[in-house]
Amino acid sequence: MFAKSMIELGQKRSTIREIFEYGKRRAAEVGAENIYDFSIGNPSVPAPDSVREAVIDVLDTNGPVGSHSYTSAQGDADVRKAMADDLNRRFGTHFHADNFYMTVGAAAALSACFKALAEPEDEFIAIAPFFPEYRCFVEKGAGAKLVVVDADTSAFQIDFDKLSAAINAHTKAVIINSPNNPSGTIYSEETIQRLAELLTRKSKEFAHPIFLISDEPYRELVYGGLELPFVTKYYNNTFVCYSYSKSLSLPGERIGYILVPDEMDNAKEAYAAVCGAGRSLGYVNAPSLFQRVAAKCAGQTSDISIYEKSGNMLYEGLIKLGFTCVKPQGAFYLFPQSLEPDANAFCERAKKYDLLLVPGDDFGCPGHVRISYCVPTERIEKALPKFAELAAEYKR
Ligand code: PLP
Numbered sequence: 001m002f003a004k005s006m007i008e009l010g011q012k013r014s015t016i017r018e019i020f021e022y023g024k025r026r027a028a029e030v031g032a033e034n035i036y037d038f039s040i041g042n043p044s045v046p047a048p049d050s051v052r053e054a055v056i057d058v059l060d061t062n063g064p065v066g067s068h069s070y071t072s073a074q075g076d077a078d079v080r081k082a083m084a085d086d087l088n089r090r091f092g093t094h095f096h097a098d099n100f101y102m103t104v105g106a107a108a109a110l111s112a113c114f115k116a117l118a119e120p121e122d123e124f125i126a127i128a129p130f131f132p133e134y135r136c137f138v139e140k141g142a143g144a145k146l147v148v149v150d151a152d153t154s155a156f157q158i159d160f161d162k163l164s165a166a167i168n169a170h171t172k173a174v175i176i177n178s179p180n181n182p183s184g185t186i187y188s189e190e191t192i193q194r195l196a197e198l199l200t201r202k203s204k205e206f207a208h209p210i211f212l213i214s215d216e217p218y219r220e221l222v223y224g225g226l227e228l229p230f231v232t233k234y235y236n237n238t239f240v241c242y243s244y245s246k247s248l249s250l251p252g253e254r255i256g257y258i259l260v261p262d263e264m265d266n267a268k269e270a271y272a273a274v275c276g277a278g279r280s281l282g283y284v285n286a287p288s289l290f291q292r293v294a295a296k297c298a299g300q301t302s303d304i305s306i307y308e309k310s311g312n313m314l315y316e317g318l319i320k321l322g323f324t325c326v327k328p329q330g331a332f333y334l335f336p337q338s339l340e341p342d343a344n345a346f347c348e349r350a351k352k353y354d355l356l357l358v359p360g361d362d363f364g365c366p367g368h369v370r371i372s373y374c375v376p377t378e379r380i381e382k383a384l385p386k387f388a389e390l391a392a393e394y395k396r
Pocket of ligand 1: 041104105106107108131177181215217242243244245251255256
């Protein structure tokens with residue numbers, strides 16, 4: 001009577017949500033102050049004051065009707081112009097309003113992109129470790145196939161031999177996510193250049209464009225003075241999926257966009273396909289109030305220095321305890337090796353100390369665990385002795 005695949009999907013929570021729900025139950029038993037919940041990526045740093053001011057300003061300026069009324073399906077034209085102006089100012093690009101389609105966060109941006117691109121038998125490539133929801137969006141949402149390329153676990157850049165071998169005549173797009181959830185690393189300029197060269201070569205070989213989908217909700221969360229290469233400058237056939245969930249700490253407001261550059265092959269058709277995908281999914285008119293708030297606050301961030309401090313503290317603490325981990329460069333995740341080959345067993349053992357960690361298996365990278373450190377810094381200080389007790393079990 002109902003779609004079987006949807007029932008299955010609806011009945012099964014993601015591993016992250018499963019652990020997060022466990023944490024809530026456990027907090028009710030022993031008190032939230034005794035739980036070290038590193039499971040979910042909910043920003044812990046407050047949204048900047050400018051968000052509150054922008055909300056009030058939008059309400060005052062547009063009134064109780066205009067603030068909440070429908071915009072164009074692809075988003076308000078002035079809002080989309082503000083998105084273009086912000087990127088042009090920061091990255092020296094030449095975008096305009098009609099390169100943008102406003103969405104309900106990065107999740108809807110990705111889903112609409114996959115839908116806009118997918119034809120029967122198409123394959124989308126994710127490079128491990130990757131955000132597990134890609135599988136759901138690609139396979140259940142767009143009816144295409146997700147192909148996973150194994151991780152380069154030494155630095156969490158890209159294993160180009162494996163990526164090259166995975167691309168075939170059915171490949172429609174490669175998905176990248178930098179700064180990365182869950183590894184916390186950033187793709188260097190060299191990695192992006194090599195990727196652009198590979199995709200250009202493969203597009204010629206298979207006589208059709210192989211697109212890049214750049215999932216960028218953590219774009220501004222970059223540490224240690226590093227600069228993130230802006231991907232459309234390296235590869236024309238790039239769709240950018242962006243969200244204000246992390247940069248402005250607004251995950252519940254559900255606001256983001258898809259950027260379709262003019263330089264893309266058949267750019268007008270590509271943009272039309274995005275609009276069609278949005279329409280077919282019912283994703284028209286991203287939330288009106290927060291479209292305008294995002295326009296006013298574009299380019300700002302919440303105080304991300306807090307994440308940098310927390311990440312460094314946790315990284316250094318774990319390294320001292322003997323963990324192997326690539327140093328975080330962005331986002332708010334650490335992805336150390338598990339202290340036993342089975343990361344699920346390790347995460348179960350960590351629960352004994354009320355440390356809630358996520359096994360790397362769903363991210364396509366077994367033997368690792370994700371630690372989401374977007375928690376107050378003092379929680380990390382308190383958690384380190386728990387990690388020490390956990391690590392000690394493996395030294396006995
Ligand atoms: N992509 C990645 C890599 C993420 O980590 C997330 C959320 O955590 C999303 C997409 C979805 O973001 P949004 O909240 O904007 O839908």
